[in-house]
Amino acid sequence: MAPKSCALCRNAKAILRRPKTGQQICKDCFFRVFETEVHNTITEARLFKQGDSVAIGASGGKDSTVLAYVMKTLNERYQYGLNLFLLSIDEGITGYRDDSLETVKRNQQQYDMPLKILSYHELYGWTMDRVVSTIGKKNNCTFCGVFRRQALDRGAATLGVDHIVTGHNADDIAETVLMNIMRGDIARLGRCTAICTQGEDTIRRSKPFKYAYEKEIVMYAYFKKLDYFSTECIYSPDAYRGHARAFLKDLEAARPSAIIDIIHSGEAFEVKDEVRATQKAQQTCIRCGYMSSNDLCKACSLLEGLERGMSTAAITDKGRRKLEAQGPAPDNLRTIPYFHPPNSTITNDSPEQPQVND
Template sequence: MEGEAAAAKPKGRLCVICNQKRAALKRPKTLEQICRECFYAVFEEEIHRVIVDNQLFKPSERVAIGASGGKDSTVLAYVLSELNRRHNYGLDLFLLSVDEGITGYRDDSLETVKRNEIQYGLPLKVVSYKELYGWTMDEIVKLIGMKNNCTFCGVFRRQALDRGAALLKVDKLVTGHNADDIAETVLLNILRGDIARLSRCTSITTGEDGPIPRCKPFKYTYEKEIVMYAYFKKLDYFSTECIYSPNAYRGFAREFIKDLERIRPRAILDIIKSGEDFRISTSTKMPEQGNCERCGYISSQKWCKACVLLEGLNRGLPKLGIGRTRGANHETSKSIKQRNGTTDSIQSKQCGSLDF
């Protein structure tokens, strides 16, 4: 480190990879100090390795990128289209966005996605809650207030992405979930005692038995590196909080993960590893995956969560389906069974239009 270059530039340490340029960041994963160009190279190469080693794609597949306009999905769209060209994956890439109908939040971030469509030359499809469910999030919040609205949004978004993917006739859906997100989800599932999700949440590909498998190419990619990459490459992304509820519970897990990262950045990968190595004893009864009787979407209950929530909204009983999942689900399906006679009078949004 005390070579002539270091003496000439007292403020800059040299990149440990090329040993020529001034280091621009410290990698959380390895603690290496590297320059911008070497960072681009290792960042992209690692994602390429994850894609190849896990056989995420097959040649000539149609792949939708779940695009919110935020940092993760913007970097994912950029890197994936770059790698697709560079390594001849032969993929047909699309951007898929969900419009939740949140004025001042989603309408702005959708503008970012529309710019990405032009910048990266990827066709964009937007599906909205309004057209899928008959409700915008603004309308839902007006009815149910600021509490619990994240439940609606989360459940609806998951299905909306699947439906959009079906409309685009894609073979796979990729999302920008990064290592920090996954570590956070592992912790949340442990705290909630949700072993079914705990065993699923670290899989790089999920839903392979369903119509559209989902995968997370950023499973091992640190949020810090994604943000640094976007910053150095001057990628155009949108960052703001949703105007409704900051999802407090997840926030605690998030803060804890970030505190851990500061002390020992490897902790994030270690938590993912623990989640991967987690095994459920064979005698444990797991919820069976079936299909929703109303819309056909995968569900472990009689009705899928989205249908239960929609039922509540349309009947003016928005509390239906909200609360602790354990037990609550059984109660709601019971109460729906009891009320089955009245279902045809309910002006409900058809959610069976998804071609499975």
Template sequence: MPVLCASKCGRNAVLKRPKTGDALCKECFFWAFELEVHSTIINGKLFNKGDVVAIAASGGKDSTVLAQVLKTLNERYDYGLKLVLLSIDEGITGYRDDSLKTVHENKEEYEMPLKILSYEQLYGWSMDKIVAEVGRKNNCTFCGVFRRQALDRGAILLSVNCIATGHNADDIAETVLMNILRGDVARLQRCVNIITVTEGAIPRCKPLKYTYEKEIVMYAYFKKLNYFSTECVYAPNAYRGHARTFLKDLERLKPSSIIDIIHSGETMCIKENVKMPEKGICTKCGFVSSQRICKACMLLEGLNRGLPKLGIGKTSKATKVLVTLPNSKRIDF
């Protein structure tokens, strides 16, 4: 027997929201989903009228849904934003080259300008080359660090006011768990912020901060959005995968676990006598860093000097090695 939509619109329900358990029709689900993102944007004061906003576009479900929703809300509520797509080509054969085809299709569909920057172009290394040097154990460290800085470089080239990323509630809850397990209080404090400014020169915001991954998939499916769904070929060995598996187990027992973990991260306090990293400028590349030499430069210097694991681990140890090595040159990008 058909179940009626919980919003009492008279239509039959076609889905049950993982987040609330409500049975909704497609139209009411779209409206509820978009309204929640709108509330996140307004309550978090993410944008100002006239802002140029770069959407970090990978071609995956999160960034594709983010582009669709921001375009919709920008027109519906007159945000007055100029939206552009910014993509990073890490140089992963069979993954990123295919996903960028989807990004180009999204560019045409959403009528947004697109800028693509590659690791090869910026650093002289692709992820395929890096993995050949370091193996698959620590490759995600290189990719994450280089990607964050590459987004900053692209944002500066586009003269944007803000970078909007597709981080969803599941992503943030996973990061909270990872930082607790690592004892990383600095990142624990930052990862739950809806706007971060310490990661780089351009502020970043998370309009999907409270949006469940399952609902993003449902939205993309029922909207028939074009997105790339293949997992990165180097991701199965990532540490994040263990946190993700644990979180999914928790979600099956209690769907609110995801939001509960995020709220826990938001309310955690750091002791007054704990020294937190201070934002400064990297002496090599000139980008924001809490160390004299930023992590990206350490990793890149290690690759260029035939010491690929130099930047893995403690920053202080790598800095000492860099200082003592001969012919240390400034890294120009």
């Protein structure tokens, strides 16, 4: 086939077909439109203001590596005036996270940004290696996901940043919309397409790649020769997400706009006031001060189950009843340090919590 010329500059040879538009474009135009679209996403949603400190959740994988590179590029090009940090969570997975953290450490040098690593071991007293050796490979992704979310907020609080950005891309968000529909999870469906979320006292969290296709992120990393890590987690991936993902990839193959269409459907979804009224209000965890929809936050419940040798206590009704039958949590239970969000007036009316260090 004869080489096609770029649909934008009409000059250079096209190297990529954009899944979002079907346009065939050259390498330089691709870099420019990809970066400009992220910039537009950031400015239209007014994600930042001059002088903000922003932590980039960095796993060493493709999305967060490209995010760090693009955030640095845009911050310089458009003078956002942001102080950027890399924030990594070490789940304690030998042969997986230790290798990917090496990539983040190289990114720290390459992008000249300060790096903070917070480990599950430091925060919860458990590595994922130890969680899996205790509970097996069932439900382990639940522990990891809940622990990571809270660890990111706590790491960000330590850094004193205003904002966390994550590398979630359009494909990830479309997958989440599908998963929430299939599970009938109305509460999450209502909020999963929000570009920026903020609980009452937590740090702002947003997704500048909300409209960026995974294909373009990977192509961007490839053509820019960015250094990223790509190995499957050794503790089996989230199977449910895997199904949604495979289904979405099939949809994309049939019609590339499917991904953005699903996001738009999710955005247009409205929860009736009567239904919204039945949803649990956010409160703070009585044990650790983190935001929660119950007395205990999910991480505290999961940790208590682990510590008391009943790992399903926070996962199944049967497990919860078994835990309750054994009475209240013992005084010497290991707990998560009390959470003090940055820039907030702290009214510490929480009960005293004994701290046990291992």
